[in-house]
Amino acid sequence: MIKNNKDGFTLVELLIVIVIIMILIGLLMPALYGAKKQAKLKQAKVECIGVATAIIGYHADYRKWPVPDVDQEHDDIDYGRDSEAGEGQFDNNVVVDILAGSSHPYLDLGDFKTDANNNILDPWGKQYVIKIDNSYDGQLFPADKYNLIGKGGIPTNSAVVAVWSSGPDKMRGDYSSSNADKKEAVKDNIIVWK
Numbered sequence: 001m002i003k004n005n006k007d008g009f010t011l012v013e014l015l016i017v018i019v020i021i022m023i024l025i026g027l028l029m030p031a032l033y034g035a036k037k038q039a040k041l042k043q044a045k046v047e048c049i050g051v052a053t054a055i056i057g058y059h060a061d062y063r064k065w066p067v068p069d070v071d072q073e074h075d076d077i078d079y080g081r082d083s084e085a086g087e088g089q090f091d092n093n094v095v096v097d098i099l100a101g102s103s104h105p106y107l108d109l110g111d112f113k114t115d116a117n118n119n120i121l122d123p124w125g126k127q128y129v130i131k132i133d134n135s136y137d138g139q140l141f142p143a144d145k146y147n148l149i150g151k152g153g154i155p156t157n158s159a160v161v162a163v164w165s166s167g168p169d170k171m172r173g174d175y176s177s178s179n180a181d182k183k184e185a186v187k188d189n190i191i192v193w194k
Contacts, residue, residue, distance in 0.1 A: 041168075041190065043123050044165040044167070045192065047111075047112060047120070047128070047165075048128065048163040048164060049192050051099075051107065051130060051163045052161050052162075052163045052194040054066075054099050054106035054107045055099065055161050055194070056160075056161060057106050058098070058099060058106050059160075065132045065134060066095050066098040066099050066106075067094065067098070067132060074134045076133060076134050076135055076139075077131075077132070077134060078130075079092045079094050079130040079131075079132070080119075080130055081119075091119050091127065092119050092120055092127050092129070093118040093119045093120075095130050097118060100118075115127075122167075122190075124165070124167070124170050125170075126165065126166050126170050128164065128165055129163070130161075130162075130163050138160070140160070140161075140162055159194060161193070162193050162194075163191075163192050163194075164189055165189065166188075167189050167190055168188055
């Protein structure tokens, strides 16, 4: 007499379990991606606040901006080069090195992702852009270019420092442009005014 042994799973049962697991993974992936995107947005906002606060703290202690002496009382300058777009006069390490290298550092670079040149990078790998009122005229720049007017509830005429990230699309954009793509690109920018 042949004994029928049912101690294991059949191939069909295993395939059904695998299909169920794949369906569950498929349902969870969009939620995980959304959570990861939100975490990066929050990280960028917190890092922008940290940089802006460090700049204000440095200015409060030294009564000058953390920029090279040649840039003091000069036109407002973008520190944070976007090599693909050719924008930004200087890398942000010009400011970062002063903030991190002073007698008591205002910025801990261990809290940031950096490149080989000490530029601080946003979660998407682009340099944060730092704009400082070097001219001491109470205005940062033509704020309409990057759609920065009133972001964060602070009017442009009362801010002396702005730090921003290009956001997930990695494009600065130009809100004053007649090109719709350039206008669209600024919508995901993360900005902090101080």
